[in-house]
Amino acid sequence: MAHLLSALAISPPDSSPSTSQYSLSIFQRFENPNIFASNSMIRCLAKSQTPQNSFLLYKSMHQNVYCQPNNYTFPFVLQACSKLLGTREGPQIHNHVVKLGFTKDVYIKNSLINFYSVCGQIQSSRQVFDENPQCSDIVTWNAILASYARDKQLDIAEQLFGEMPEKDVISWSTLIVGYVQGGKLEKGLDCFREMKVKGLIPNEAIFVTVLSASAQMGLLEHGKLVHSTMKTSNCRMTVPLRTALIDMYAKCGCIEMSRQLFDEMRQRDVWSWNVMICGLATHGLGKEALELFERFTKEGRRPVNVTFVGVLNACGRAGLVNEGRQYFKLMTEVYGIEPEMEHYGCIVDLLGRAGFVEEALQLVENMTIQPDPVLWGTLLGACKVHGQVELGEKLGRKLIEMDPKHDGHYVLLANIYAKARKWEDVVRVRRLMVDRGNNKIAGWSLIEAQGEVHRFIVGDREHKHSLEIYKMLNVIDRRLAEAGYSPDVSPVLHDIGKEEKENAIRVHSERLAIAFGLLVTQVGDCIRIVKNLRVCEDCHLVCKMISKIFEQEIIVRDGSRFHHFKVGNCSCHDYW
Incomplete structure (x- = not known):
């Protein structure tokens, strides 16, 4: 009977209620269960959907003088504490560990570190780690490393990683995942390359994480390196891995x-399906995205919230207004999905871009949830595009009151005034922004070339090839002028002379990146740029002209979407 109970206790972590109930029914037949049977039952309950029941069994063990907890009991009980985030029960169990003299048991120590880490009690986790330093193994080090990585204390995690007497794939995985989730994407990729040099084979978590980092940064060569490593290491291509690859290539411009x-x-x-639908949408392939969605539903699959974000985004990027209205209705009335802020953002963006600003405003005012500043900002952007100064002024003031620290609201409102040539109002808004301690987010552009990531900001002269870049910029300017280019200086918000505005706009970050790209690529190669902000109207025109004049395809991923410039045209059809 005890052997059967033990076998049931080694069931998968997602043990069904029937499995744990069956185990419990066997256990309850024991008149005087021994420690082995009790531990097995605690383990089974800890893995079940009702881990709190393991506490009741643990408590009954204390009341049975013939079956007291031993060193095997505590890791199982602490597993239940971690699962339930039992901040009251866990410290009590810890006290019992101390009283019964099990503090030098490495398995219990590891379980305690993990428990405190999961509960966000990093100091307690470190205290357990520092006690009895001779009683530690690689799991102990990995547990404390995970504590700091999870808490985003990456400097300490990095220091611990360097101090580890030995490291395994879990150690590297923990640090890489910590870097990427903590926003240090480049460090995560550097760590992956270092791991490769040391001859270690990455696990699935590492591959998914570094593919995500490559995707977020839009670094195709990094993503290709990861893909190549997956092939050479004979990694099993699971559905999550293939999905991560699809996402990476889509976000790096290779749709x-x-x-x-x-x-x-x-x-x-x-x-x-969601990743592919969203990828097609971001590249402006709206009809293809909608066709894929229809195929998705015909296969009997049920869409979720994110699916409709992709579908509505596809409609917005392609200007499919009627389709967008229909899919928004389908989402709510057929699939019963309550619209979230992101869905409203997509439909408001769709209507606003297409000129239905009043309809978009009415939708926002009648929302079932409280609209956030981002949504009002989307509407304000539509006012800028369509020159609705009066409504834009009203919304701009509202936004600045709601979120006075967000610089984008000031910039949008200033843009609306600049487009209407109301320079006094532009100066007033910019002065208000400065007085409140807000500075405009600096635009930057990335280009991957010669095995490095090169970052440019507006007017950048820090690059080691800056002299050659500006010479190429002069060549570009000359050939643009020969082709009949006339600068659109409307994005320049300062009331300065036309020549000064032209000089300001010619050194935008994406132009510097493209100039560098022309220097380091062969004729016919594709130049890939990642930009953090939306590309301005003049730079969009310039990119189209460069693609024709220099006979090179340019792909720009800006803060809004992808632009594929080829032979003087853009994939967005000037609708972005």
Whole structure:
């Protein structure tokens, strides 16, 4: 009977209620259960959907003089504490560990570190780690490393990593995941390359994480390196891994490769479909995204919230207004999905871009949830595009009152005034922004070349090839002028002379990145740029002209979408 109970206790972590209930029914037949049976039952309950029941059994053990907890009991009980975030029960269990003299047991120590870490009690976690330093193994080090990585104290995590007497794949995985989740994407990728040099084979968590980092930064060469490593290490291509690859290629501008990988998948989950739909939408392939959605539903799959974010975004990027209205209605009335802020953001953006600003305003005012500043900002952006100064002024004041620290609201309102040539109002808004301690977010552009990531800001002269870049910029300017280019200086918010405005706009970060790209790529190669802000109207025109004059494709991922510039045209059809 005890052997059967032990076998049931080693069931998967997602043990069904029936499994744990069956185990419990066997256990309850024991008149005097021994410690082995009790520990097995605690383990089974800790893994079940009712881990709190393991506490009751643990408590009954204390009342039975013939079956007192031993060193095998505590890791199981602490597992239940971690699962439940039992901040009251865990410290009590810790006290029992101390009283019974089990503080030098490495398995209990590791369980305590993990418990305090999961509960966000980093100091307690460190205290357990520092006690009895001779009683530690690689799991102990990994547990404390995970504590600091989870708490985003990456400097301490990095220091601990350097002090580790030995490291395994889990150690590297913890640090890499910590870097990426903590926003230090480049460090995460550097750490991955260092791990590769040391000959270690990454696990699935590492691959998914570094693919995500490559995708977020738009670094295709990094993403290709990860893909190549996956192939050479004979990594098993699971659905999450293939989905991460599809996402990476889509976000790095290779939508064809993304689609090819998707079509080759034998098995897909809802996230695979979502990633592909959203990828097509971001590249402006609205009709293709909607066709894929229709195929998705015909296969009997049920869309989730994110699916409709992709669908509505696809409508917005392609200007499919009627389709967007229909899908918004389908989401709520057929699938019963309550619109969230992101859904409202997509439909408001769709209507606003298409000129239905009043309809978008009415939708926002009648929302079932309280609109956030981002949504009002989307509407304000529509006012800028369509020159609705009066409504834009009203919304701009409202936004600045709601979120006075957000510089984007000031900039949008100033843009609206600048477009209407109301320079006094531009100066007033900019002065208000400065007085409140807000500075405009600096625009930057990235380009991956010669095995490095090169970052440029407006007017940048810090690059080691700055002299050659500005010479190339002069060549570009000359050939643009020969082709009939006339600068659109409306994005320049300062009331200065036309020549000064032209000089200001010619050194925007994406132009410097493209000039560098022309220096380091061969004719016919694609130049790929990642920009943190939305590309301005003049730079958009310039990119189209450069793609034709220099016969090179340029792909720009800006803060809004992808732009594929080829032979003087853009994939967005000037609708962005």
